[in-house]
Amino acid sequence: MIQFAYTILYVSDVRKSVEFYSRAFGFDVKFIAPGDDYAELLTGNTTLSFASHSLANSNLKDGFQESTPGAKPFGIELGFATRDVEAAVNKAFAEGASLVEKPKEKPWGQVVAYVRDPEGFLIELCTPMN
Missing domain, CATH: 3.10.180.10 (2,3-Dihydroxybiphenyl 1,2-Dioxygenase, domain 1)
Structure with a gap:
């Protein structure tokens, strides 16, 4: 396996x-x-x-x-699940991340936001899927 x-x-x-x-x-x-x-x-x-x-x-x-912050992100992301996406985005931003997409509710009910780390890697912050 x-x-x-x-x-x-x-x-x-x-x-x-x-x-x-x-x-x-x-x-x-x-x-x-x-x-x-x-x-x-x-x-x-x-x-x-x-x-x-x-x-x-x-x-x-x-x-x-x-990966560089000035270029478009790679076609891959790290996904971190949290119950409070907005708080996670704010904390990441305060620590040096850049905001890509504000939190939005998807049609299936999940809240999703995107930030980039200081090296330019894309991170999805989202509520857990049930």
Whole structure:
């Protein structure tokens, strides 16, 4: 059986990214490697991880496309469920996220908003699906 274990974001500054996600969303730090090239947060069943651009480049011989706040976000998002989307958006914004879409109620009743982290990664903040 295959299990979805983690998502790794390739970032310019691992420690700053970990600190942003910890402050903005309340995730605890699970592990930061010596040298700050890799880190993990406790986020539930699936771990959210961060790797430095230099570590990512050492793993991928042809390189990768870096996320930047000034460019359009990648066609992928991190989804965090919360009962109070507006409060989560406000907290993320206060910690350095940029607002993409204000909270809106979808036809199926879920409230959804979008922010981008300081590295430019897209984050959906939404109410849980019943």
